[in-house]
Amino acid sequence: MTDNANTNNVVDEYQKTKNKEELKGHLISFAMMIVATLIAFGIVASGVMGKIYAIPVLVLLAVVQVAFQFYYFMHLKEKGNSMTALLIYGGIWAAALTVTGLGAITWW
Amino acid sequence: MSVTATQKRGLGSAIWDYLTTVDHKKIAHLYLAGGGLFFILGGIEALLIRIQLMKPENDFVSAGLYNEIITMHGTTMIFLAAMPLLLGLMNAAMPLQIGARDVAFPFLNSLGFWLFMLGGILLNCSWFMGGAPDAGWTAYAPLSTTSPGHGVDFYILGLQIAGAGTLMGGINFLVTIINMRAPGMTYMRMPLFTWTTFITSILILFAFPALTIGLFLLMFERLFGAAFFDVSLGGNAIIWQHLFWIFGHPEVYILILPCFGVFSDVFSTFSRKRLFGYTAMVFSTIVIAFLGFMVWAHHMFTVGLGPVANTIFSVATMAIAVPTGVKIFNWLATLWGGRITVNSAMLWSLAFIPSFTIGGMTGVMVATVAADYQYHDTYFVIAHFHYVIVGGTVFGIFAGLHYWWPKMFGRILNEALGKTAFWLFFIGFHLTFFIQHFLGLMGMPRRYWVFLEDQGLDTGNLISSIGAFFMAAGVIIFFINIIYTAAKGEKVSGDPYDGRTLEWSIASPPPHYNFKQLPLVRGLDPLWIEKMEGNGKMTPAEPLGDIHMPNNSFIPFMISFGLFIAGFGFIYHNDNMIGTIAMFGGMAIALLSMLTRSVKDDLGYHISKEELEKEAE
Amino acid sequence: MKGWMGKLKVFSLLGFLALALAGCGKENLTALVPKGYGAHTSMKLIILTTIIMTFVFLVVMIVYVIVLLRFRAKKGQEDYIPKQVEGHIGLETVWTIIPIILLIIIAVPTTIATFKLADDSDAKDHINVEVTGNQFWWHFNYDDEKVQTSQDLYIPTGKKVYLHMKSSDVIHSFWVPAIAGKMDVNAENTNTMYLKADEEGVYWGKCAEFCGDSHSLMDFKVIAVSPDKYEKWVKDMKSFDPDQKPETAAAQEGKDLFKEKNCMGCHAIGSSPIQTAPNLTDFGNRSKLAGVKEPTKENIMQWIQDPESMKPGNKMTGKYPAVSKDEAEKLAEYLMQLKPSDVTPESVSE
Amino acid sequence: MSHHDVLHPETLPAEPEKATLEGRNKYLGFWFFLGGETVLFASLFGTYISLRNSTADGPSAHDMFGLDLVFIMTILLLTSSLTSVYAMYHMKNNAFKKMMLWLGITGLLGLGFLSLEIYEFTHYITEYGFTFRSSAFGSAFYTLVGFHGGHVTFGILWLASLMIRNAKRGLNLYNAPKFNTFSLYWHFIDVVWVFVFTVVYLMGKVG
Ligand code: HEA
Numbered sequence A: 001m002t003d004n005a006n007t008n009n010v011v012d013e014y015q016k017t018k019n020k021e022e023l024k025g026h027l028i029s030f031a032m033m034i035v036a037t038l039i040a041f042g043i044v045a046s047g048v049m050g051k052i053y054a055i056p057v058l059v060l061l062a063v064v065q066v067a068f069q070f071y072y073f074m075h076l077k078e079k080g081n082s083m084t085a086l087l088i089y090g091g092i093w094a095a096a097l098t099v100t101g102l103g104a105i106t107w108w
Numbered sequence B: 001m002s003v004t005a006t007q008k009r010g011l012g013s014a015i016w017d018y019l020t021t022v023d024h025k026k027i028a029h030l031y032l033a034g035g036g037l038f039f040i041l042g043g044i045e046a047l048l049i050r051i052q053l054m055k056p057e058n059d060f061v062s063a064g065l066y067n068e069i070i071t072m073h074g075t076t077m078i079f080l081a082a083m084p085l086l087l088g089l090m091n092a093a094m095p096l097q098i099g100a101r102d103v104a105f106p107f108l109n110s111l112g113f114w115l116f117m118l119g120g121i122l123l124n125c126s127w128f129m130g131g132a133p134d135a136g137w138t139a140y141a142p143l144s145t146t147s148p149g150h151g152v153d154f155y156i157l158g159l160q161i162a163g164a165g166t167l168m169g170g171i172n173f174l175v176t177i178i179n180m181r182a183p184g185m186t187y188m189r190m191p192l193f194t195w196t197t198f199i200t201s202i203l204i205l206f207a208f209p210a211l212t213i214g215l216f217l218l219m220f221e222r223l224f225g226a227a228f229f230d231v232s233l234g235g236n237a238i239i240w241q242h243l244f245w246i247f248g249h250p251e252v253y254i255l256i257l258p259c260f261g262v263f264s265d266v267f268s269t270f271s272r273k274r275l276f277g278y279t280a281m282v283f284s285t286i287v288i289a290f291l292g293f294m295v296w297a298h299h300m301f302t303v304g305l306g307p308v309a310n311t312i313f314s315v316a317t318m319a320i321a322v323p324t325g326v327k328i329f330n331w332l333a334t335l336w337g338g339r340i341t342v343n344s345a346m347l348w349s350l351a352f353i354p355s356f357t358i359g360g361m362t363g364v365m366v367a368t369v370a371a372d373y374q375y376h377d378t379y380f381v382i383a384h385f386h387y388v389i390v391g392g393t394v395f396g397i398f399a400g401l402h403y404w405w406p407k408m409f410g411r412i413l414n415e416a417l418g419k420t421a422f423w424l425f426f427i428g429f430h431l432t433f434f435i436q437h438f439l440g441l442m443g444m445p446r447r448y449w450v451f452l453e454d455q456g457l458d459t460g461n462l463i464s465s466i467g468a469f470f471m472a473a474g475v476i477i478f479f480i481n482i483i484y485t486a487a488k489g490e491k492v493s494g495d496p497y498d499g500r501t502l503e504w505s506i507a508s509p510p511p512h513y514n515f516k517q518l519p520l521v522r523g524l525d526p527l528w529i530e531k532m533e534g535n536g537k538m539t540p541a542e543p544l545g546d547i548h549m550p551n552n553s554f555i556p557f558m559i560s561f562g563l564f565i566a567g568f569g570f571i572y573h574n575d576n577m578i579g580t581i582a583m584f585g586g587m588a589i590a591l592l593s594m595l596t597r598s599v600k601d602d603l604g605y606h607i608s609k610e611e612l613e614k615e616a617e
Numbered sequence C: 001m002k003g004w005m006g007k008l009k010v011f012s013l014l015g016f017l018a019l020a021l022a023g024c025g026k027e028n029l030t031a032l033v034p035k036g037y038g039a040h041t042s043m044k045l046i047i048l049t050t051i052i053m054t055f056v057f058l059v060v061m062i063v064y065v066i067v068l069l070r071f072r073a074k075k076g077q078e079d080y081i082p083k084q085v086e087g088h089i090g091l092e093t094v095w096t097i098i099p100i101i102l103l104i105i106i107a108v109p110t111t112i113a114t115f116k117l118a119d120d121s122d123a124k125d126h127i128n129v130e131v132t133g134n135q136f137w138w139h140f141n142y143d144d145e146k147v148q149t150s151q152d153l154y155i156p157t158g159k160k161v162y163l164h165m166k167s168s169d170v171i172h173s174f175w176v177p178a179i180a181g182k183m184d185v186n187a188e189n190t191n192t193m194y195l196k197a198d199e200e201g202v203y204w205g206k207c208a209e210f211c212g213d214s215h216s217l218m219d220f221k222v223i224a225v226s227p228d229k230y231e232k233w234v235k236d237m238k239s240f241d242p243d244q245k246p247e248t249a250a251a252q253e254g255k256d257l258f259k260e261k262n263c264m265g266c267h268a269i270g271s272s273p274i275q276t277a278p279n280l281t282d283f284g285n286r287s288k289l290a291g292v293k294e295p296t297k298e299n300i301m302q303w304i305q306d307p308e309s310m311k312p313g314n315k316m317t318g319k320y321p322a323v324s325k326d327e328a329e330k331l332a333e334y335l336m337q338l339k340p341s342d343v344t345p346e347s348v349s350e
Numbered sequence D: 001m002s003h004h005d006v007l008h009p010e011t012l013p014a015e016p017e018k019a020t021l022e023g024r025n026k027y028l029g030f031w032f033f034l035g036g037e038t039v040l041f042a043s044l045f046g047t048y049i050s051l052r053n054s055t056a057d058g059p060s061a062h063d064m065f066g067l068d069l070v071f072i073m074t075i076l077l078l079t080s081s082l083t084s085v086y087a088m089y090h091m092k093n094n095a096f097k098k099m100m101l102w103l104g105i106t107g108l109l110g111l112g113f114l115s116l117e118i119y120e121f122t123h124y125i126t127e128y129g130f131t132f133r134s135s136a137f138g139s140a141f142y143t144l145v146g147f148h149g150g151h152v153t154f155g156i157l158w159l160a161s162l163m164i165r166n167a168k169r170g171l172n173l174y175n176a177p178k179f180n181t182f183s184l185y186w187h188f189i190d191v192v193w194v195f196v197f198t199v200v201y202l203m204g205k206v207g
C-alpha cells in the first residue's frame, strides 16, 4: 500500500501547533460535555430535584452541550462562517417555534 | 459543443441530453416544461370544478370525484405547477444574474428536478389506479387517515418524493448565491430576483422538513399502523394541522417572494430606473420570511386553540402587511418619474399591483380572528388566496416568462398574442374570484360538491364559472404564442430591453458556460453602470482561461426512478407480493445509484482556452 | 391598448355586478345580515376592516393611476433617461408607520372581540347543549333537560346557549352564519361556543370543515323561538311517549316495520342515549329531511329505500334489510306523524 | 486546477477540506442540510412532547425506561464524537493512516451504540409488549428514537463506504471534503442524541 499522503506531507510546523492547540480546546469541551451529561443523569437518578426545577435544568444542560458541539467540534466559531451561523440560527429559530408550537398549544 | 453541433443531433440524443443534463439552463427548460404541463392539468381540474358549480345541485361529477378533483387541483397547482415554474425561472436567471458559470451542485440540481417530476407523475398515477387522493390538499387527519383506497397514499409518497427534490433545489441555490457570486457582486448589489431566490430557498430549507415529517407520520399511520392521529389510542389529529401549516404558511411565501423579485426587476427595467428603496426592498423580504414562520396558526383559528393563541397569531399575521406594503409603495415609487414601456411582461406586472393588493387586504381581513370565524373555510378564503396566488404568483410567472423568454431561447414572445392572452386572463380572473368574496359571506363553505337551490348563490357561481373560461382562453392563447414564437418568433440580441443586470450582458441563449470571463461588478445594476459610463459591456475580472464544467449524468434520473418504483411499492406492499418486491427493488435501485455516484470519481471536464478563443465573437 | 383604462372599466364593472347581486344573499343564511351576537361581533370587524382596506386600496390606486397617466413613455422619449433615485428615508418611514397605525386600529377591537367570544365563565347559568358532529348529521343533547334531538337545534331568543361540541369521527365545523361564526368539532377535545339569537327564525347551519363525500349536504337548522315557546318545546319533548299508538293503521304498521327492519338498532325515538343515527323523536316537525331535502312523503320514501341517491357516503346505506316501496310508504307515514310539539320550524318562519 | 492536482496534489494545504470551490460548496451545503435536519427533528420532538403521556393505558415512559443503558449509550456516542474530532485533527496534519484509525474507532463506537439501541427496543417489545402500534406514545417514541437510530445507521454505512473507497488512495483535495462532511454529520447525530436522552429518557423518568 502506498501511502502517498506521507510523501507530500508539507503541513508546516506553525500549522501543526495551531492544530494541536485546537485539539486541546476540543478535549476541554469534551470534558465539559461529559460533566454536563453526568450532572443531567445525576439529577434524575438521585431524584434530588422536583419536576418543576429538574426539567428546565435538564434543558439548559442540553443546550450548553449543543453549544459546545456547534462551536468547538463543528467549528461554527471560526471566521468566514458567519453566513452559516446566521442561517443555523434561523434553523434553530424555526425549530424552536415548531417545538413550542406543537408541544405547548396542541392541547389548548 | 457549439450551438451548431447541438442542432445537428437527432431527437434521440436530444432526449438523452435532457435526461442527463446538469446544466442549470437546460434544467430550467425541464422545470418550465414539467411545471407547465402540470399547470394545464391543474387548470383543467379547475375548469371541472367551475363546471360542476355552474348551477345549483349540478350532477356533472359525483361527490367522490369532485373531492378528488379539488384535492388534486390544489396539490397539483401548488406543488407541481407553481413551485416548479418558479424553480425554473430561478434556474434560468439567477446564476446569470450573479455572474456565475454554474450552480454549486449541478448534480443535485438535476436530481431535484427528476425527483419533482417523478413524484408528480407518481401522484397523478393515482387517477388510473383506483382513485386520486380525496382529503383536500391539506389532508387533515383523521379524514386522510381513514380515507379508503390508496388515493391518500399516492398523495403521501408523491409529495414526499417531490418535496425532497425541492429541498435539494433550495440548498443548491443557497450555496450558489453565497459561494459563486462574480467578483464585486456583494450581497447588496444582487438583483432583487436573486435576493428573493435566496430568501425563498431559506424558507424551503426550514419549512419543508415539517412537511416531510408530517407526511412520514401520515404514512406510518396509514401503511404501518401507527397511532399519532388515532384518538382511541391517545393520538391527536391536531398535530397534523400544526405540522402541515408550519410548513404551509411559509410555503405561500415561497410562492410569492420569487415573484416579488421578478416584478422588482421588470419594473426597474421597463421604467428605466433603479429600483426605489433597494435596501428597504431587501430588508422587507427578510422580514416577511422571518414573520412567515410565526403565523401558521392563522389557518387554525377555529380549531379551538383559545383566545390567547388566536390573538397572538392574529396580530403577528397582520404585521406582515407592513413589509409587504413597503414593497408595494417602493414599486410605485420606482415607476414614479420613470419612462414606462408597457409590453406583455410589464402588463402582467402592472396588473399584479391592484390584484395582489386586494388579495393582501383580504388576507388582513381573514387574519382578523373574530371575523375569520365567519370567513374561515368559505369561498371568502378561496377568493383571498386565488387573488394572491393567481394575481401574485401566476401573474409573476407570466411576467417572468415573457421577460426572460428571449434570454432563454433567443426569440421574443409575440406581443400581440401576449397582450390578448393577458387581457382575457386578467378579466377572467377578476370575474371568477371577486364574486367569491360575497359567495363566502353569503354562506357558501368551500369544498362543497353542490350548493343547494334557493340560497341566493346561483348568480354568483355562474359568473365565477364564466370567468374561468376566460382564463382558459388566455392560457390557450399563451400556449399558441409559445408555438408561434418557436416557429417564427423574432430573434433578438443578448440585450433586447436595454437591461440593467448581468444576464443581459451575454448572448441569448447563453453559451453553456455562461460567462467566458467572469465579469467585474462595480455596483447595483452592473450592466447599466457600464452602459452609463459608456463602456457598453462588462469588464472581465479575469484573463481568459480554461473553464471547468461538470459532467452530464444519468444517475439523478436513476435515483429518482428507483424512488418512484419504491413509492408504488410502499403503497401496495400491504396488498400483494409485487408491492413488496417493488418496495425493496426500488430502494435498491436508488441506493445502488447513489453508491455508484459516491464510488465513481466525477471531476468534470475543462473547456480549454483555445476552444474558447475559437468560438470567438 | 391602454392598460389603465381597461382596468378601470373592469373594476367598475365588477363593482356594479357585486351591488346588483341580490343584495346580501339569502336571509337567515348570509353572514351579511347578522341576527345573533357572534355574527354582529364579526360583522362589526368586517365593516371596520373593509373601510380601512378601501382606504388603503384607494391610496394605492390613486398613485397607480397617476403613475400610469404621467410616466408612460411618450413618442420622442426613446433616449430619455430618468433620474436614478436611490430611495427616500422619509417616504419609507411614512409608509411603514401609517400601516402600523391602521393595523393597531384593527388589532385592538379584534383582541377584545376574540376574548369576549371565548368567554365561557358564565356557562353554568345558561342552557348547555352537547353537540356531536357525525358523518353527515348533527346530534343535539340537552343534557340538563334530558332531551335529545338531531338536525334541528331549538334555542330561546335573547339567551346565551352554550354548545359543547365533539365529533364522533372526522373533524366537522359548526356554522350558523347569521347567528355566529364557526367552531371546529374535533374528536380529541370538546370545543365550546355560544349562540345568542336576536329574533325568532329558522337559521341555516352548515358544516364548514371538509368531512367526506356529503360534506356539502351536512346542513342543519337552528330554530330560535321565544323563551316561552322554548320552555313549551322542552316540556313537549320530555313528555313524549315513544310507545304511544299512532293514529292511522298505516302508521302503526310503519311503527312495527321500524322495529322489524332494524331501524331501531340505530335510530332512537324518544329520549334515548343511542347516537349512532339521528334521533327521530320530532322527525315529523323537521324542516328538512336528512338536513337538505324537502321532507315530502316521496322524498322520505326514497330516502328509506335508497339513501345513497340522496346523500353519497352516508352511514345508513346498506345497514338494514331492503325495504319495499309499500313498506317505505308505511315507514314514512309513521315517521311523519312524530310531532311531539306544536313549536315547529313552520311556527316561527311565518 | 487540473484533475491531477485534485487527486494527487503536490502538497496539501492547511485546510484541505475547504481548499477547492467544490469543497467549500460541500461544506456550506452540508451545513444547510443540517439546518433543515434541525427542523426535521424539531417536528419529531414536538410530536413526541405532545404525545408522550398518551399511553392509552399501555406502559409509560416512567414504567419502562432505565437510565443505566441510556447512560452507556450516551457515553459511547459522545466519545465517538471526540474520536471523529481526532480523525479530523489528523486529516489536517495530513496523517492519513491515523485519520483512518480514528475513523474506524468512531464507526465501532457507533456500532456499539446501535446494538445497544436494538437491544433496548427488543427489550421493550418483549418485556412490556410495548410496540409502535401500542399507543400514540409508542408511535411517537419509536419514530423519534428510531429516526435518530436510522441516522446513526446511515452514518455508519456512509463511513464504511468512504473508508473502503479511499483505503488505498490517501488524502487529497477530492476526498478531504468528504471526510469532513461525514464528521459534521456525526457531530450532528450526537447533538440530536443529547436532546433525545434529555427529552425522552431523563424527562420521561422525571415525569
Ligand atoms: C401566494 C400565496 C399567499 C400570500 C402571499 C398570502 C398572503 C397573506 N395571507 Fe393568505 N392564504 C394563502 C396564500 C397566500 N396568502 C392560501 C393558499 C390560503 C388557504 C390555504 C387553505 O386553507 O387551503 C391562505 C389563507 C390565509 C388565512 C387563513 C384563512 C382561513 O382559512 O380562515 C389567513 C389568515 O390570517 C391568511 C392571511 C394572509 C395575510 C395576512 C397575508 C399577507 O401576507 C398579505 C400582505 C399584503 C397586503 C396587506 C397588501 C399590500 C399592503 C399594503 C398596500 C400596505 C397597507 C395595508 C394595510 C395597512 C392593511 N391567508
Ligand code: HEA
Pocket: B039, B040, B042, B043, B044, B046, B047, B049, B050, B070, B071, B073, B074, B075, B077, B078, B081, B082, B135, B136, B137, B138, B382, B386, B389, B390, B393, B394, B432, B446, B447, B448, B449, B468, B471, B472, B473, B475, B476, B479
Ligand atoms: C397555484 C395555485 C392555484 C392556482 C393557479 C389556481 C387556479 C384556479 N383555481 Fe384553485 N385552488 C388552489 C390553488 C390554485 N388554484 C388550492 C390550493 C385550492 C384548495 C384545494 C382544496 O380545498 O384542497 C383551490 C381551490 C379552488 C376552488 C374551490 C374548490 C372547492 O373548495 O370546492 C375553486 C373554485 O372555483 C378553484 C378555481 C380555480 C380556477 C378557476 C383557477 C384558474 O386560475 C385556472 C386557470 C387555468 C386554466 C383554466 C387552464 C387552462 C388550460 C387549458 C384549458 C388547457 C389548454 C390546453 C393546451 C394548451 C394543450 N380553485
Ligand code: CUA
Pocket: C133, C134, C135, C136, C171, C172, C173, C207, C208, C209, C210, C211, C212, C214, C215, C216, C218
Ligand atoms: Cu361535516 Cu363537513
Ligand SMILES: [Cu+2]
Pocket: B248, B249, B252, B295, B296, B298, B299
Ligand atoms: Cu397562511
